[in-house]
Amino acid sequence: MACITISVDKTFKERLTRFSWINWSEIGRAELLKRYLYEKYMKTGKLTKDEEKFCEQIDWHPVDELPIRQEFVKKLDAIRKGSYSKPMKPEQLKQCLREL
Template sequence: MATLTIPIDDELYDKIQALSWVKWSKVAQDGIQKRKILEVYIRDKSISEEDAEFCEMIDWHPADELPIKEEVIERILRSDKNTAVPVKDISDIFK
């Protein structure tokens, strides 16, 4: 297995040292894997079965990283904000 060494500033190093229980190599590996999956998803609009399993395991999907579409934002802004029902007691919820 190959090894990757990256320089970090002293402040970040101190923060990392304070979290000695974290497996930083796993954090970096997962981040690199997420980036690879995201790039493929943006290009192909699909992910492999293996990548889907990884995404499920970490509770993430590449679509989470994409910007919200303008039409979705407009639909949310147009939605009726007065649909809330006043609740005076917890039993009102279950009527």
């Protein structure tokens, strides 16, 4: 396996050494792989089964990095302003639970 070295200033290195239990190499590998997968997904719209497995393991997908569409923002605003976002009295809550 190839080795990559990065330079950081002294104070940043001191902050990193406080977390000696963290495997910074593994974090760097995962972040570089995420960046690669994001760029690949943006170009092709596809991932291999192994790449999908990696994404599943870290609970991440390239679409997580995309900005939220305005149509979804409008839907979320409508939901927030809807009747179900108003506070309920205990009797109303009991009634809703009975209906389930």
